[in-house]
Amino acid sequence: MFESTVAAARRVRQGRGTMAEGVAMPKVVDHQQRKRELVEATWRIIARRGLSGATMRQIAAEAGFANGSLKPYFPTKAELIEATYAFVFDRTNRRVAVATRGLDGMAALEAFCREVLPLDVDRLDEARVVISFWQEAAHDPRGSELNNASMAQWRHSMATWMGQAREAGDLDAAIDIPSSGDVLLNFMLGSQISAVIDSAATSPADLERQLAAQLAHLRAAG
Amino acid sequence: MFESTVAAARRVRQGRGTMAEGVAMPKVVDHQQRKRELVEATWRIIARRGLSGATMRQIAAEAGFANGSLKPYFPTKAELIEATYAFVFDRTNRRVAVATRGLDGMAALEAFCREVLPLDVDRLDEARVVISFWQEAAHDPRGSELNNASMAQWRHSMATWMGQAREAGDLDAAIDIPSSGDVLLNFMLGSQISAVIDSAATSPADLERQLAAQLAHLRAAG
DNA sequence: TGTTTGGTTCTACAGTTGTAGAGAATAAAC
DNA sequence: GTTTATTCTCTACAACTGTAGAACCAAACA
Numbered sequence: 237m238f239e240s241t242v243a244a245a246r247r248v249r250q251g252r253g254t255m256a257e258g259v260a261m262p263k264v265v266d267h268q269q270r271k272r273e274l275v276e277a278t279w280r281i282i283a284r285r286g287l288s289g290a291t292m293r294q295i296a297a298e299a300g301f302a303n304g305s306l307k308p309y310f311p312t313k314a315e316l317i318e319a320t321y322a323f324v325f326d327r328t329n330r331r332v333a334v335a336t337r338g339l340d341g342m343a344a345l346e347a348f349c350r351e352v353l354p355l356d357v358d359r360l361d362e363a364r365v366v367i368s369f370w371q372e373a374a375h376d377p378r379g380s381e382l383n384n385a386s387m388a389q390w391r392h393s394m395a396t397w398m399g400q401a402r403e404a405g406d407l408d409a410a411i412d413i414p415s416s417g418d419v420l421l422n423f424m425l426g427s428q429i430s431a432v433i434d435s436a437a438t439s440p441a442d443l444e445r446q447l448a449a450q451l452a453h454l455r456a457a458g
Numbered sequence: 459m460f461e462s463t464v465a466a467a468r469r470v471r472q473g474r475g476t477m478a479e480g481v482a483m484p485k486v487v488d489h490q491q492r493k494r495e496l497v498e499a500t501w502r503i504i505a506r507r508g509l510s511g512a513t514m515r516q517i518a519a520e521a522g523f524a525n526g527s528l529k530p531y532f533p534t535k536a537e538l539i540e541a542t543y544a545f546v547f548d549r550t551n552r553r554v555a556v557a558t559r560g561l562d563g564m565a566a567l568e569a570f571c572r573e574v575l576p577l578d579v580d581r582l583d584e585a586r587v588v589i590s591f592w593q594e595a596a597h598d599p600r601g602s603e604l605n606n607a608s609m610a611q612w613r614h615s616m617a618t619w620m621g622q623a624r625e626a627g628d629l630d631a632a633i634d635i636p637s638s639g640d641v642l643l644n645f646m647l648g649s650q651i652s653a654v655i656d657s658a659a660t661s662p663a664d665l666e667r668q669l670a671a672q673l674a675h676l677r678a679a680g
Numbered sequence: 681t682g683t684t685t686g687g688t689t690c691t692a693c694a695g696t697t698g699t700a701g702a703g704a705a706t707a708a709a710c
Numbered sequence: 711g712t713t714t715a716t717t718c719t720c721t722a723c724a725a726c727t728g729t730a731g732a733a734c735c736a737a738a739c740a
Contacts (some may be wrong), residue, residue, distance in 0.1 A: 264707065266718065286597035292698060302719045304700080313698065364596050373655045374586050375508035384656045391659070410638035412671065418652075418660070421629045422642060425648030430640075433595045434606045437613070438640070446641045449634065453675050486686065486737065514728060526688045526730080535728065 255432060271309050271319070278320040283293050284362040287368045289319075306424040318378065321369045324362055325386050328352065336393075341401040349447050352390075354431040355440040358381060391417055398454070409411050410457050417456060423450065488617065493531050494542070496521050500542040500595055505583040509590045512539075526655060543591045547608050549573065557616075562647040564677060567616060571669050574612075574646050576653040579661040585650040613639055620676070630678050645672065 271303040277299035281290045292313055310316035326403050328351070335351045336344045373379030394417040401407040423446070430438035499521035503512045514535055515525050532538035550573070557573045558566045576585040595601030616639040623629040645668070652660035 237652060247708095261660050287593060289597075291696080303698095304720075305718055307699075307701095308717080367596050368593050370651055371590050372508060372657060374589050375511075380655045384659065387652075388655050389660065396698090412667075415664075415667050415671055418664060419645060421671060422648030422652055422668065423645045426644030426646065427648070429592050429647050430609075430644055431601045431636065433592060434609050437609065442637075442640065445634075446638050446644065449637055513726085515726095525728095527688055529729075530687075642719090643696075 237277065253271075267309065272323075274306055274316065274447065275310055275320050275323045276445075277401060278316055279324060280361075282368050283364045286364075287371070289299055317372075318382075320365070321382060322363050324369070325382065328362065329386070329389075341397055341404050342406050342451065345397040345401070345454075346447075346451055348390075348393065348397070348418065350444075351425055353443050353447060354439075355443060360431060360435075363432050366428055367432060389419065390421060394420065401454075406455060408454060411454055420450060461521050494545075496528055496531055496538065497542050497545045500538055500586055501546060502583075504542065504590050505586045508586075509593070514538075539594075540604075541596075542587070543601065543604060546548065546587050546591070546629075547604065550584065551608070551611075563626050564618055564628050564673065567619040567623070567676075568669075568673055570612075570615065570619070571642065571646060571673075572666075575649055575662075575669060577665060582653060582657075585654045587652060588650055609643065612643060616642065628677060630676060633676055642672060 274295070278290065278295050281295050281298050285294065292306060295316070296303050296306055299306075306316065310319065332348055332351045335347045339347055352450075353362045369379065369383070373383050391414070393411050398407060398411070398417065400412045402411075402413070407413075427438070427443055431440075431443065496517070500512065500517050503517050503520050506670065507516065514528060517538070518525050518528055521528075532541065554570055554573045557569045561569055576582045589607070591601065594602070595605050613636070617635050620629055620633070620639065621633045624633075629635075649660070649665055649668075652666065653662075
Protein backbone atom coordinates (compact mmCIF):
# COMPACT_ATOMS: atom_id res chain seq x y z
CA MET A 237 0.00 0.00 0.00
CA PHE A 238 2.78 2.40 0.79
CA GLU A 239 5.23 1.02 -1.71
CA SER A 240 4.31 3.52 -4.38
CA THR A 241 4.51 6.41 -1.97
CA VAL A 242 7.90 5.28 -0.80
CA ALA A 243 9.16 4.75 -4.30
CA ALA A 244 7.95 8.15 -5.42
CA ALA A 245 9.50 9.90 -2.47
CA ARG A 246 12.75 8.09 -3.04
CA ARG A 247 12.82 9.12 -6.65
CA VAL A 248 12.35 12.71 -5.59
CA ARG A 249 15.15 12.51 -3.11
CA GLN A 250 17.50 10.94 -5.61
CA GLY A 251 16.66 13.65 -8.07
CA ARG A 252 17.90 16.13 -5.56
CA GLY A 253 20.77 13.79 -4.78
CA THR A 254 22.91 15.76 -7.19
CA MET A 255 22.61 18.69 -4.86
CA ALA A 256 24.54 21.60 -6.26
CA GLU A 257 25.20 23.10 -2.88
CA GLY A 258 28.91 22.33 -2.92
CA VAL A 259 30.54 24.94 -0.75
CA ALA A 260 32.18 22.98 2.02
CA MET A 261 30.54 19.65 2.41
CA PRO A 262 32.14 16.64 3.86
CA LYS A 263 28.61 15.33 4.29
CA VAL A 264 26.27 14.46 1.48
CA VAL A 265 23.03 15.47 3.15
CA ASP A 266 22.16 18.72 4.82
CA HIS A 267 21.19 17.56 8.29
CA GLN A 268 19.08 20.59 9.02
CA GLN A 269 17.19 20.23 5.79
CA ARG A 270 16.68 16.54 6.40
CA LYS A 271 15.37 17.12 9.90
CA ARG A 272 12.90 19.53 8.43
CA GLU A 273 11.75 16.98 5.88
CA LEU A 274 11.23 14.43 8.62
CA VAL A 275 9.31 16.87 10.74
CA GLU A 276 7.04 17.71 7.84
CA ALA A 277 6.41 14.04 7.15
CA THR A 278 5.51 13.60 10.80
CA TRP A 279 3.21 16.58 10.62
CA ARG A 280 1.40 15.11 7.61
CA ILE A 281 1.02 11.71 9.22
CA ILE A 282 -0.40 13.10 12.44
CA ALA A 283 -2.82 15.29 10.51
CA ARG A 284 -3.95 12.40 8.33
CA ARG A 285 -3.84 9.39 10.62
CA GLY A 286 -3.82 10.80 14.12
CA LEU A 287 -1.38 10.25 16.91
CA SER A 288 -1.99 6.52 17.11
CA GLY A 289 -1.10 6.21 13.43
CA ALA A 290 2.14 8.09 13.83
CA THR A 291 4.53 5.20 14.33
CA MET A 292 8.19 5.47 13.45
CA ARG A 293 7.64 3.08 10.57
CA GLN A 294 4.74 5.10 9.19
CA ILE A 295 6.65 8.33 9.48
CA ALA A 296 9.72 6.86 7.82
CA ALA A 297 7.57 5.55 4.97
CA GLU A 298 5.90 8.93 4.54
CA ALA A 299 9.33 10.55 4.31
CA GLY A 300 10.47 7.93 1.81
CA PHE A 301 12.88 6.03 4.06
CA ALA A 302 13.14 2.69 5.77
CA ASN A 303 12.50 2.12 9.40
CA GLY A 304 15.80 2.84 11.11
CA SER A 305 16.77 5.87 9.06
CA LEU A 306 15.45 8.56 11.33
CA LYS A 307 17.73 7.75 14.21
CA PRO A 308 20.78 9.74 13.07
CA TYR A 309 18.57 12.83 12.91
CA PHE A 310 16.15 12.19 15.75
CA PRO A 311 17.62 9.58 18.12
CA THR A 312 14.28 9.11 19.80
CA LYS A 313 10.64 9.39 18.87
CA ALA A 314 9.95 11.87 21.64
CA GLU A 315 12.42 14.29 20.10
CA LEU A 316 10.86 13.94 16.67
CA ILE A 317 7.37 14.54 17.98
CA GLU A 318 8.45 17.50 20.06
CA ALA A 319 10.25 19.01 17.08
CA THR A 320 7.08 18.53 15.05
CA TYR A 321 4.95 20.39 17.54
CA ALA A 322 7.50 23.18 17.75
CA PHE A 323 7.47 23.32 13.96
CA VAL A 324 3.71 23.78 13.84
CA PHE A 325 3.85 26.60 16.35
CA ASP A 326 6.67 28.18 14.43
CA ARG A 327 4.79 27.82 11.17
CA THR A 328 1.79 29.63 12.59
CA ASN A 329 3.91 32.34 14.14
CA ARG A 330 5.74 32.98 10.90
CA ARG A 331 2.44 33.33 9.07
CA VAL A 332 1.25 35.72 11.74
CA ALA A 333 4.42 37.78 11.44
CA VAL A 334 3.90 38.13 7.70
CA ALA A 335 0.21 38.92 7.97
CA THR A 336 0.60 41.59 10.63
CA ARG A 337 3.70 43.25 9.19
CA GLY A 338 3.19 46.97 8.94
CA LEU A 339 -0.15 46.84 10.73
CA ASP A 340 -1.14 47.97 14.18
CA GLY A 341 -4.22 48.45 16.31
CA MET A 342 -7.43 46.74 15.28
CA ALA A 343 -6.12 45.99 11.80
CA ALA A 344 -3.25 43.98 13.24
CA LEU A 345 -5.53 42.22 15.69
CA GLU A 346 -7.90 41.22 12.93
CA ALA A 347 -5.09 40.01 10.68
CA PHE A 348 -3.72 37.98 13.56
CA CYS A 349 -7.03 36.31 14.32
CA ARG A 350 -7.69 35.53 10.69
CA GLU A 351 -4.30 33.87 10.49
CA VAL A 352 -4.84 31.71 13.57
CA LEU A 353 -8.38 30.61 12.80
CA PRO A 354 -8.65 27.45 10.64
CA LEU A 355 -10.06 29.17 7.59
CA ASP A 356 -8.61 26.88 4.92
CA VAL A 357 -7.75 23.20 4.51
CA ASP A 358 -4.10 23.78 5.28
CA ARG A 359 -4.81 25.38 8.61
CA LEU A 360 -7.41 22.68 9.27
CA ASP A 361 -4.58 20.17 9.05
CA GLU A 362 -2.61 22.35 11.43
CA ALA A 363 -5.57 22.29 13.78
CA ARG A 364 -5.63 18.50 13.66
CA VAL A 365 -2.01 18.38 14.76
CA VAL A 366 -2.58 20.97 17.44
CA ILE A 367 -5.42 18.95 18.90
CA SER A 368 -3.09 15.97 19.16
CA PHE A 369 -0.55 18.23 20.75
CA TRP A 370 -2.99 19.45 23.37
CA GLN A 371 -3.78 15.92 24.36
CA GLU A 372 -0.12 15.26 25.04
CA ALA A 373 0.56 18.63 26.62
CA ALA A 374 -2.19 17.93 29.14
CA HIS A 375 0.10 15.35 30.73
CA ASP A 376 3.56 16.46 29.69
CA PRO A 377 5.31 19.47 31.27
CA ARG A 378 7.57 20.01 28.27
CA GLY A 379 4.55 20.21 26.04
CA SER A 380 2.66 22.59 28.24
CA GLU A 381 5.71 24.85 28.48
CA LEU A 382 5.93 25.02 24.71
CA ASN A 383 2.24 25.84 24.52
CA ASN A 384 2.23 28.39 27.29
CA ALA A 385 5.20 30.27 25.91
CA SER A 386 3.39 30.78 22.62
CA MET A 387 0.13 31.68 24.31
CA ALA A 388 1.90 34.24 26.50
CA GLN A 389 3.39 35.80 23.41
CA TRP A 390 0.02 35.88 21.68
CA ARG A 391 -1.62 37.46 24.69
CA HIS A 392 1.09 40.08 24.77
CA SER A 393 0.68 40.86 21.08
CA MET A 394 -3.07 41.13 21.37
CA ALA A 395 -2.81 43.42 24.37
CA THR A 396 -0.35 45.61 22.49
CA TRP A 397 -2.60 45.94 19.48
CA MET A 398 -5.62 46.65 21.64
CA GLY A 399 -3.64 49.29 23.48
CA GLN A 400 -2.81 50.94 20.17
CA ALA A 401 -6.47 50.79 19.21
CA ARG A 402 -7.40 52.43 22.49
CA GLU A 403 -5.00 55.31 21.90
CA ALA A 404 -6.39 55.72 18.41
CA GLY A 405 -9.92 55.83 19.80
CA ASP A 406 -10.82 52.60 18.04
CA LEU A 407 -11.59 50.61 21.15
CA ASP A 408 -14.78 50.78 23.17
CA ALA A 409 -14.12 52.42 26.52
CA ALA A 410 -15.79 49.63 28.44
CA ILE A 411 -13.38 46.99 27.14
CA ASP A 412 -10.99 45.36 29.60
CA ILE A 413 -7.99 44.63 27.44
CA PRO A 414 -6.41 41.53 29.02
CA SER A 415 -9.73 39.85 29.64
CA SER A 416 -11.00 40.57 26.15
CA GLY A 417 -7.79 39.17 24.73
CA ASP A 418 -8.28 35.97 26.68
CA VAL A 419 -11.85 35.68 25.46
CA LEU A 420 -10.65 36.05 21.89
CA LEU A 421 -7.86 33.54 22.46
CA ASN A 422 -10.16 30.94 23.99
CA PHE A 423 -12.59 31.48 21.16
CA MET A 424 -9.85 30.78 18.63
CA LEU A 425 -8.70 27.66 20.46
CA GLY A 426 -12.24 26.34 20.58
CA SER A 427 -12.66 27.11 16.92
CA GLN A 428 -9.87 24.68 16.10
CA ILE A 429 -11.87 21.92 17.71
CA SER A 430 -15.20 22.83 16.15
CA ALA A 431 -13.69 23.22 12.72
CA VAL A 432 -11.99 19.83 12.84
CA ILE A 433 -14.61 17.70 14.57
CA ASP A 434 -17.86 19.50 13.84
CA SER A 435 -16.97 20.81 10.41
CA ALA A 436 -20.55 20.57 9.16
CA ALA A 437 -21.62 23.12 11.75
CA THR A 438 -18.43 25.21 11.59
CA SER A 439 -17.56 26.42 8.13
CA PRO A 440 -14.88 29.03 7.49
CA ALA A 441 -17.67 31.47 6.71
CA ASP A 442 -19.21 30.78 10.11
CA LEU A 443 -15.92 31.47 11.83
CA GLU A 444 -15.40 34.68 9.89
CA ARG A 445 -18.85 35.86 10.92
CA GLN A 446 -18.15 35.01 14.55
CA LEU A 447 -14.84 36.82 14.46
CA ALA A 448 -16.40 39.86 12.84
CA ALA A 449 -19.04 40.00 15.54
CA GLN A 450 -16.44 39.98 18.25
CA LEU A 451 -14.26 42.60 16.65
CA ALA A 452 -17.32 44.78 16.13
CA HIS A 453 -18.08 44.44 19.80
CA LEU A 454 -14.57 45.57 20.69
CA ARG A 455 -14.75 48.53 18.32
CA ALA A 456 -18.29 49.70 18.96
CA ALA A 457 -17.60 53.03 20.53
CA GLY A 458 -21.33 53.59 21.13
CA MET B 459 3.46 0.20 42.94
CA PHE B 460 -0.16 -0.51 42.22
CA GLU B 461 -0.47 -3.51 44.52
CA SER B 462 -1.77 -1.47 47.41
CA THR B 463 -4.34 0.27 45.25
CA VAL B 464 -5.53 -3.01 43.88
CA ALA B 465 -5.70 -4.60 47.29
CA ALA B 466 -7.65 -1.71 48.72
CA ALA B 467 -10.11 -1.68 45.90
CA ARG B 468 -10.57 -5.40 46.20
CA ARG B 469 -11.31 -5.09 49.88
CA VAL B 470 -13.97 -2.52 49.15
CA ARG B 471 -15.59 -4.73 46.57
CA GLN B 472 -15.59 -7.72 48.90
CA GLY B 473 -17.15 -5.63 51.61
CA ARG B 474 -20.00 -4.97 49.25
CA GLY B 475 -19.89 -8.62 48.24
CA THR B 476 -22.67 -9.26 50.74
CA MET B 477 -24.80 -6.92 48.71
CA ALA B 478 -28.23 -6.72 50.29
CA GLU B 479 -29.92 -6.00 47.05
CA GLY B 480 -31.63 -9.40 46.91
CA VAL B 481 -34.74 -8.91 44.86
CA ALA B 482 -34.38 -11.34 41.96
CA MET B 483 -30.78 -12.15 41.37
CA PRO B 484 -29.54 -15.25 39.76
CA LYS B 485 -26.32 -13.31 39.25
CA VAL B 486 -24.09 -12.07 41.99
CA VAL B 487 -23.09 -8.77 40.43
CA ASP B 488 -25.23 -6.07 38.91
CA HIS B 489 -23.85 -5.83 35.40
CA GLN B 490 -25.02 -2.29 34.85
CA GLN B 491 -23.51 -1.12 38.10
CA ARG B 492 -20.27 -2.91 37.31
CA LYS B 493 -20.04 -1.36 33.87
CA ARG B 494 -20.45 1.99 35.49
CA GLU B 495 -17.64 1.28 37.92
CA LEU B 496 -15.37 0.29 35.07
CA VAL B 497 -16.23 3.39 33.11
CA GLU B 498 -15.48 5.56 36.11
CA ALA B 499 -12.13 3.85 36.61
CA THR B 500 -11.35 4.47 32.95
CA TRP B 501 -12.34 8.08 33.34
CA ARG B 502 -10.01 8.51 36.32
CA ILE B 503 -7.09 6.86 34.55
CA ILE B 504 -7.45 8.99 31.42
CA ALA B 505 -7.71 12.14 33.52
CA ARG B 506 -4.67 11.20 35.57
CA ARG B 507 -2.37 9.43 33.14
CA GLY B 508 -3.62 10.42 29.71
CA LEU B 509 -4.70 8.27 26.84
CA SER B 510 -1.35 6.55 26.48
CA GLY B 511 -1.53 5.47 30.11
CA ALA B 512 -5.00 4.01 29.73
CA THR B 513 -4.11 0.39 29.04
CA MET B 514 -6.52 -2.42 29.85
CA ARG B 515 -4.19 -3.55 32.63
CA GLN B 516 -4.04 -0.08 34.17
CA ILE B 517 -7.79 0.35 33.99
CA ALA B 518 -8.39 -3.07 35.50
CA ALA B 519 -5.96 -2.26 38.32
CA GLU B 520 -7.65 1.08 38.96
CA ALA B 521 -11.00 -0.70 39.21
CA GLY B 522 -9.51 -3.30 41.54
CA PHE B 523 -9.51 -6.26 39.18
CA ALA B 524 -7.07 -8.43 37.30
CA ASN B 525 -6.32 -8.07 33.67
CA GLY B 526 -8.91 -10.22 31.93
CA SER B 527 -11.85 -9.25 34.11
CA LEU B 528 -13.28 -6.49 32.02
CA LYS B 529 -14.09 -8.65 29.05
CA PRO B 530 -17.47 -9.97 30.25
CA TYR B 531 -18.60 -6.35 30.59
CA PHE B 532 -16.73 -4.68 27.76
CA PRO B 533 -15.59 -7.29 25.22
CA THR B 534 -13.27 -4.82 23.57
CA LYS B 535 -11.29 -1.79 24.59
CA ALA B 536 -12.94 0.38 21.97
CA GLU B 537 -16.32 -0.23 23.59
CA LEU B 538 -14.98 0.65 27.01
CA ILE B 539 -13.41 3.86 25.80
CA GLU B 540 -16.48 4.88 23.85
CA ALA B 541 -18.69 4.20 26.86
CA THR B 542 -16.35 6.35 28.93
CA TYR B 543 -16.64 9.29 26.57
CA ALA B 544 -20.40 8.92 26.44
CA PHE B 545 -20.39 8.86 30.22
CA VAL B 546 -18.51 12.14 30.47
CA PHE B 547 -20.92 13.84 28.07
CA ASP B 548 -23.83 12.42 30.01
CA ARG B 549 -22.33 13.57 33.28
CA THR B 550 -22.03 17.12 32.02
CA ASN B 551 -25.49 17.12 30.55
CA ARG B 552 -27.03 15.87 33.78
CA ARG B 553 -25.28 18.64 35.69
CA VAL B 554 -26.56 21.15 33.16
CA ALA B 555 -30.10 19.85 33.47
CA VAL B 556 -29.99 20.29 37.23
CA ALA B 557 -28.40 23.73 37.09
CA THR B 558 -30.86 25.14 34.57
CA ARG B 559 -34.02 23.57 36.00
CA GLY B 560 -36.69 26.19 36.41
CA LEU B 561 -34.62 28.87 34.71
CA ASP B 562 -35.00 30.49 31.34
CA GLY B 563 -33.60 33.37 29.32
CA MET B 564 -30.28 34.85 30.33
CA ALA B 565 -30.39 33.21 33.75
CA ALA B 566 -30.53 29.77 32.14
CA LEU B 567 -27.81 30.67 29.67
CA GLU B 568 -25.52 31.83 32.45
CA ALA B 569 -26.19 28.75 34.57
CA PHE B 570 -25.44 26.57 31.55
CA CYS B 571 -22.13 28.26 30.81
CA ARG B 572 -21.05 28.15 34.42
CA GLU B 573 -21.73 24.43 34.45
CA VAL B 574 -19.76 23.73 31.28
CA LEU B 575 -16.72 25.86 32.09
CA PRO B 576 -13.99 24.07 34.08
CA LEU B 577 -14.44 26.09 37.25
CA ASP B 578 -13.42 23.45 39.78
CA VAL B 579 -10.98 20.55 40.01
CA ASP B 580 -13.64 17.99 39.17
CA ARG B 581 -14.57 19.69 35.94
CA LEU B 582 -10.89 20.18 35.22
CA ASP B 583 -10.55 16.39 35.24
CA GLU B 584 -13.53 16.23 32.92
CA ALA B 585 -11.76 18.67 30.64
CA ARG B 586 -8.69 16.46 30.58
CA VAL B 587 -10.79 13.54 29.40
CA VAL B 588 -12.59 15.67 26.86
CA ILE B 589 -9.31 16.80 25.37
CA SER B 590 -8.33 13.16 24.92
CA PHE B 591 -11.69 12.56 23.37
CA TRP B 592 -11.28 15.37 20.87
CA GLN B 593 -7.99 13.94 19.74
CA GLU B 594 -9.67 10.63 18.94
CA ALA B 595 -12.82 12.18 17.51
CA ALA B 596 -10.69 14.09 15.02
CA HIS B 597 -10.04 10.79 13.26
CA ASP B 598 -12.98 8.64 14.27
CA PRO B 599 -16.48 9.10 12.81
CA ARG B 600 -18.17 7.47 15.79
CA GLY B 601 -16.46 9.91 18.09
CA SER B 602 -17.30 12.95 16.05
CA GLU B 603 -20.95 11.88 15.84
CA LEU B 604 -21.11 11.62 19.60
CA ASN B 605 -19.55 15.06 19.91
CA ASN B 606 -21.66 16.71 17.28
CA ALA B 607 -24.91 15.40 18.67
CA SER B 608 -24.14 16.99 22.01
CA MET B 609 -22.97 20.22 20.44
CA ALA B 610 -26.12 20.45 18.34
CA GLN B 611 -28.17 20.04 21.46
CA TRP B 612 -26.19 22.70 23.26
CA ARG B 613 -26.54 25.11 20.38
CA HIS B 614 -30.27 24.51 20.35
CA SER B 615 -30.57 25.13 24.08
CA MET B 616 -28.53 28.30 23.89
CA ALA B 617 -30.60 29.60 20.99
CA THR B 618 -33.77 28.86 22.92
CA TRP B 619 -32.61 30.72 25.99
CA MET B 620 -31.43 33.66 23.96
CA GLY B 621 -34.77 33.71 22.18
CA GLN B 622 -36.52 33.90 25.53
CA ALA B 623 -34.19 36.70 26.56
CA ARG B 624 -35.02 38.56 23.40
CA GLU B 625 -38.75 38.33 24.04
CA ALA B 626 -38.18 39.53 27.58
CA GLY B 627 -36.18 42.46 26.29
CA ASP B 628 -33.01 41.18 27.94
CA LEU B 629 -31.01 40.77 24.75
CA ASP B 630 -29.30 43.52 22.83
CA ALA B 631 -31.08 44.13 19.52
CA ALA B 632 -27.88 43.89 17.51
CA ILE B 633 -27.19 40.32 18.63
CA ASP B 634 -27.38 37.55 16.05
CA ILE B 635 -28.53 34.61 18.10
CA PRO B 636 -27.04 31.56 16.35
CA SER B 637 -23.72 33.24 15.73
CA SER B 638 -23.44 34.52 19.27
CA GLY B 639 -24.22 31.06 20.56
CA ASP B 640 -21.41 29.63 18.47
CA VAL B 641 -19.01 32.25 19.77
CA LEU B 642 -19.93 31.35 23.31
CA LEU B 643 -19.61 27.65 22.56
CA ASN B 644 -16.19 28.00 20.97
CA PHE B 645 -15.09 30.15 23.88
CA MET B 646 -16.13 27.41 26.29
CA LEU B 647 -14.35 24.71 24.31
CA GLY B 648 -11.18 26.75 24.20
CA SER B 649 -11.45 27.38 27.91
CA GLN B 650 -11.17 23.66 28.55
CA ILE B 651 -7.80 23.70 26.85
CA SER B 652 -6.50 26.83 28.53
CA ALA B 653 -7.64 25.69 31.94
CA VAL B 654 -5.95 22.30 31.61
CA ILE B 655 -2.71 23.21 29.86
CA ASP B 656 -2.18 26.85 30.76
CA SER B 657 -3.69 26.75 34.22
CA ALA B 658 -1.34 29.42 35.54
CA ALA B 659 -2.81 31.93 33.09
CA THR B 660 -6.37 30.61 33.27
CA SER B 661 -7.78 30.48 36.77
CA PRO B 662 -11.47 29.86 37.47
CA ALA B 663 -11.72 33.53 38.43
CA ASP B 664 -10.32 34.50 35.03
CA LEU B 665 -12.89 32.36 33.26
CA GLU B 666 -15.72 33.77 35.34
CA ARG B 667 -14.61 37.29 34.45
CA GLN B 668 -14.44 36.41 30.78
CA LEU B 669 -17.87 34.83 30.87
CA ALA B 670 -19.34 37.81 32.66
CA ALA B 671 -17.94 40.15 30.03
CA GLN B 672 -19.54 38.18 27.25
CA LEU B 673 -22.92 37.92 28.93
CA ALA B 674 -22.80 41.65 29.62
CA HIS B 675 -22.15 42.23 25.96
CA LEU B 676 -25.20 40.12 25.04
CA ARG B 677 -27.40 41.93 27.55
CA ALA B 678 -26.23 45.49 27.07
CA ALA B 679 -29.34 47.00 25.59
CA GLY B 680 -27.62 50.32 25.20
C1' DT C 681 -22.59 -31.23 52.13
C1' DG C 682 -22.16 -31.65 47.21
C1' DT C 683 -23.24 -29.52 43.03
C1' DT C 684 -23.73 -26.05 39.96
C1' DT C 685 -23.17 -21.63 38.03
C1' DG C 686 -21.49 -17.22 37.42
C1' DG C 687 -17.28 -14.51 38.33
C1' DT C 688 -12.24 -13.75 38.59
C1' DT C 689 -7.55 -14.75 38.00
C1' DC C 690 -3.82 -16.10 35.54
C1' DT C 691 -1.12 -17.74 31.81
C1' DA C 692 -0.52 -17.53 27.05
C1' DC C 693 -0.13 -15.58 22.48
C1' DA C 694 0.22 -13.08 18.33
C1' DG C 695 0.92 -8.50 16.83
C1' DT C 696 3.06 -4.06 17.17
C1' DT C 697 6.10 -0.76 19.11
C1' DG C 698 10.61 1.88 19.71
C1' DT C 699 15.26 1.07 19.40
C1' DA C 700 19.75 -1.01 18.25
C1' DG C 701 23.32 -2.16 15.21
C1' DA C 702 25.56 -4.99 11.49
C1' DG C 703 25.83 -4.84 6.91
C1' DA C 704 24.90 -3.16 2.01
C1' DA C 705 24.73 0.67 -0.88
C1' DT C 706 26.17 5.02 -2.40
C1' DA C 707 28.75 9.00 -3.66
C1' DA C 708 32.90 11.79 -3.26
C1' DA C 709 38.09 11.84 -3.63
C1' DC C 710 42.07 10.35 -5.32
C1' DG D 711 38.93 2.37 -10.95
C1' DT D 712 39.93 2.10 -6.23
C1' DT D 713 39.35 3.82 -1.70
C1' DT D 714 36.96 5.93 1.94
C1' DA D 715 33.47 8.21 4.44
C1' DT D 716 28.79 8.56 4.91
C1' DT D 717 24.04 7.20 4.51
C1' DC D 718 20.53 3.86 4.33
C1' DT D 719 18.39 -0.77 4.74
C1' DC D 720 17.24 -4.63 7.04
C1' DT D 721 17.08 -7.94 10.59
C1' DA D 722 16.71 -8.51 15.35
C1' DC D 723 14.99 -7.88 19.95
C1' DA D 724 12.88 -6.85 24.22
C1' DA D 725 8.91 -4.61 25.98
C1' DC D 726 4.21 -4.00 25.84
C1' DT D 727 -0.40 -4.26 23.80
C1' DG D 728 -5.30 -6.24 23.41
C1' DT D 729 -7.41 -10.44 23.55
C1' DA D 730 -8.46 -15.36 24.43
C1' DG D 731 -9.52 -19.01 27.30
C1' DA D 732 -8.33 -22.66 30.74
C1' DA D 733 -8.12 -23.07 35.67
C1' DC D 734 -9.71 -21.58 39.99
C1' DC D 735 -12.96 -19.68 43.37
C1' DA D 736 -17.07 -18.51 45.91
C1' DA D 737 -21.62 -18.12 46.62
C1' DA D 738 -26.55 -20.29 46.07
C1' DC D 739 -29.17 -24.05 46.15
C1' DA D 740 -30.47 -29.12 46.83
